[in-house]
Amino acid sequence: xxxxxxxxxxxxxxxxxxxxxxxxxxxxxxxxxxxxxxxxxxxxxxxxxxxxxxxxxxxxxxxxxxxxxxxxxxxxxxxxxxxxxxxxxxxxxxxxxxxxxxxxxxxxxxxxxxxxxxxxxxxxxxxxxxxxxxxxxxxxxxxxxxxxxxxxxxxxxxxxxxxxxxxxxxxxxxxxxxxxxxxxxxxxxxxxxxxxxxxxxxxxxxxxxxxxxxxxxxxxxxxxxxxxxxxxxxxxxxxxxxxxxxxxxxxxxxxxxxxxxxxxxxxxxxxxxxxxxxxxxxxxxxxxxxxxxxxxxxxxxxxxxxxxxxxxxxxxxxxxxxxxxxxxxxxxxxxxxxxxxxxxxxxxxxxxxxxxxxxxxxxxxxxxxxxxxxxxxxxxxxxxxxxxxxxxxxxxxxxxxxxxxxxxxxxxxxxxxxxxxxxxxxxxxxxxxxxxxxxxx
Numbered sequence: 459x460x461x462x463x464x465x466x467x468x469x470x471x472x473x474x475x476x477x478x479x480x481x482x483x484x485x486x487x488x489x490x491x492x493x494x495x496x497x498x499x500x501x502x503x504x505x506x507x508x509x510x511x512x513x514x515x516x517x518x519x520x521x522x523x524x525x526x527x528x529x530x531x532x533x534x535x536x537x538x539x540x541x542x543x544x545x546x547x548x549x550x551x552x553x554x555x556x557x558x559x560x561x562x563x564x565x566x567x568x569x570x571x572x573x574x575x576x577x578x579x580x581x582x583x584x585x586x587x588x589x590x591x592x593x594x595x596x597x598x599x600x601x602x603x604x605x606x607x608x609x610x611x612x613x614x615x616x617x618x619x620x621x622x623x624x625x626x627x628x629x630x631x632x633x634x635x636x637x638x639x640x641x642x643x644x645x646x647x648x649x650x651x652x653x654x655x656x657x658x659x660x661x662x663x664x665x666x667x668x669x670x671x672x673x674x675x676x677x678x679x680x681x682x683x684x685x686x687x688x689x690x691x692x693x694x695x696x697x698x699x700x701x702x703x704x705x706x707x708x709x710x711x712x713x714x715x716x717x718x719x720x721x722x723x724x725x726x727x728x729x730x731x732x733x734x735x736x737x738x739x740x741x742x743x744x745x746x747x748x749x750x751x752x753x754x755x756x757x758x759x760x761x762x763x764x765x766x767x768x769x770x771x772x773x774x775x776x777x778x779x780x781x782x783x784x785x786x787x788x789x790x791x792x793x794x795x796x797x798x799x800x801x802x803x804x805x806x807x808x809x810x811x812x813x814x815x816x817x818x819x820x821x822x823x824x825x826x827x828x829x830x831x832x833x834x835x836x837x838x839x840x841x842x843x844x845x846x847x848x849x850x851x852x853x854x855x856x857x858x859x860x861x862x863x864x865x866x867x868x869x870x871x872x873x874x875x876x877x878x879x880x881x882x883x884x885x886x887x888x889x890x891x892x893x894x895x896x897x898x899x
Contacts, residue, residue, distance in 0.1 A: 459760060481614045481623070489626035494669045495603045496634025497641075498569035499596055500532065501510040501662055503730040503855075504638050506530065508737070508744055509659045513577040514586045521706035524734055524859060530590050531881045534597035537850025541601025543700050549836030550601070553682045553690075554609045557836075558864035562604035566670030568595035573663025575721075601847075605840035608823045613683035613832075618770060621893065624823035627764020631819070632758035632812060635729050638662070639752040643802040650674065685832045696833045703834040703841070710829050713888040714842025715849065717778070717826075720785055720882035722851035723819040723875055728779050728811045729755065730856040739862070740796060740804065750808045758812040765820030774825035781817025782883035788814060789875035793868035813819050818882065828892040841886065 510527040511520065541561075549557040572592040578585050607627040615623035649658035682690075689695055696702050704711065729751055736747040769777050783852030788811070793809035822843075830838035861870040 466480075483676070483680050484614040484683075485582070485626050487558075487612045487624050487673070487680050488607040488624075489630060490676060492603065492607045492627045492630025492631045494562060494630075494666070494673050494748035496631045497637040497669065498565050498634075498663075498666055499600050500631075500635045500729070501569065501638040501641065501666075502534065502572065502593060502596065503726070504642055504733060505659055505663075505749070506730070507735060509655065510547075510589070512655060513659075516578055520738070521859070521863060525856060526586070527623050529856065530586060530593055531851040532856060533590055534593040534600070535768060535846065537594045537597025537842060538601035538844040538847040541598035541603075542605065542844040543601075543837070545602025546600065546605060546703075546837030546840040547698070547700045548608055549609075549840075550696055550834060550844045553686050554606050554613070555677075555680060555682050556835065557602060558606035558610055559677050561599045561606060562673050564761075565596060565599035565603065566666050568592050568599065570664050570667045572702035573660040573666075585797040588713075592723040595894070597847075601844045602840065604843055605827075605836045608827055608839065609685075609836060610680065610683060610766065612824060612827055619767075619825040620828070621769035621821055622763070622767040622772060624827065625763045625820050628766060628819055628823050629759045629853065630757040631725070632762060635755040636752055636759060639748050639755065641665075643745065643748045643752060646748070650713050654679050660874055666779075671791065689833055692800065695834060698838040699834050700841070703838040705832065707830060707834065707838050710889065711838060711842040711845070713885050714826050714839075715845040717882050717889065718822070718843060718846035719850040719876070719885070720782055721755040721815055721822065722846050723818070723854045723878040724785055724789075724815045725812070726851050726854040727858055727871065727875060728808070728815065731858045732808065734855070734859070735805070735862070735868070736796070739868075740803070742801075747802075747808075750805055754809045754812045757809060758816055761813040761816040762820045765816050766824065769821035769824065769893065773891055773893045774821040774828075775886055775889075775893075777821050778818050778882060778886045781815060781819075782886065784814055784817065785879040786876050786883070789872035789879075790869065793872050797868055824893070825889070825891070830891055 478854050506527045510530070514530075515522070545557050566702055567594070572589060575585055575588045575592065581588075604627070607630070608624050611627055612620050612624045633860050642659065644659040645661055673766060733744070733747050733751065736742040736750075737744050751867045765777055765781075792811055795803045826843055827835055827839045829842075857874060858871045861874060862868060864870070
């Protein structure tokens with residue numbers, strides 16, 4: 459019997475197959491698009507630690523130049539909640555898919571622009587100003603992209619497998635870092651030191667257009683989620699979702715922000731600050747540390763999905779809480795292993811750090827999105843998730859540099875990381891665990 463006749467005789471099976479194809483396509487688009495978004499966003503972070511202090515702040519003391527460079531890095535985090543509010547409003551009003559596409563285009567164009575900014579020796583301080591403008595646009599884009607990618611995957615999935623489905627969007631973070639480190643690492647191999655500083659670092663920024671075109675090709679093949687289509691058909695779209703979610707769910711937004719504190723601080727110290735720390739304080743070569751971080755993030759891209767899947771079985775709260783407990787103590791061990799000066803120990807410390815924090819990161823997308831009602835989910839989840847960028851992720855490399863300077867020991871950074879993890883541990887018990895429940899229509 460042909461497939462066509464089988465589908466006519468069994469329309470339920472045909473519909474189930476169609477739903478499965480939409481689910482697979484949505485998860486794939488979510489994973490690829492967030493990888494590109496994070497590649498662009500984190501590429502800036504790697505360049506801020508290795509290139510920008512020398513190309514855009516060359517007359518400054520090395521410490522001041524690093525702080526100035528990380529300050530331009532920070533403005534992208536300030537812009538992320540703004541992006542969450544803007545895209546959250548339209549994502550809950552117009553649909554997940556349309557805004558999902560817009561954010562990827564916006565990120566690609568702003569990243570290309572950063573790669574084309576002339577250095578200080580050409581246009582002086584205007585180079586740093588243009589970097590900052592490009593970074594703001596990156597932040598707005600990423601602020602709107604996260605919720606869209608998570609909801610595209612999560613609202614097409616079986617609620618009992620939502621942790622697994624949304625973890626692919628989370629895996630975009632470490633995989634984007636693999637791409638970012640890999641791209642810059644490759645350029646250090648094929649160029650001399652001077653060539654890399656002159657033009658080599660620009661190639662990964664400009665070439666992002668290729669990744670954006672690939673992503674758009676996949677995104678154009680997906681359709682709107684059944685959850686949003688349901689609200690659209692019933693006429694229950696919220697007229698002002700951002701205002702409504704802040705008024706009705708401000709506590710959930712606040713606790714989501716605090717939940718993210720420990721995980722965000724850890725992520726940016728383990729992936730961004732460590733590059734500056736290892737090259738200046740430990741005297742490791744840039745190529746060596748980039749390779750270590752790339753291996754770390756490659757492993758993390760797998761463990762994020764693993765812990766997202768386990769959250770479907772054991773519950774989101776339980777895994778996140780375990781991750782918080784581990785990260786209260788691990789930072790002290792992490793810096794001690796680094797400071798001994800042994801390359802094998804430094805390698806071990808770096809490659810296990812990010813996978814351990816994935817106990818928090820993997821289940822977060824499902825845990826946070828399930829907290830908010832479907833009609834306000836893009837706005838609520840996006841705002842709570844991205845506000846932590848201002849309080850935690852953005853300041854982390856700057857505060858780490860200041861703590862090392864003031865106290866002269868990396869253990870001061872470990873205390874900071876541990877305290878942030880304790881905040882997240884308390885916050886996880888203030889949010890409901892709706893693992894596997896149906897969408898709250």
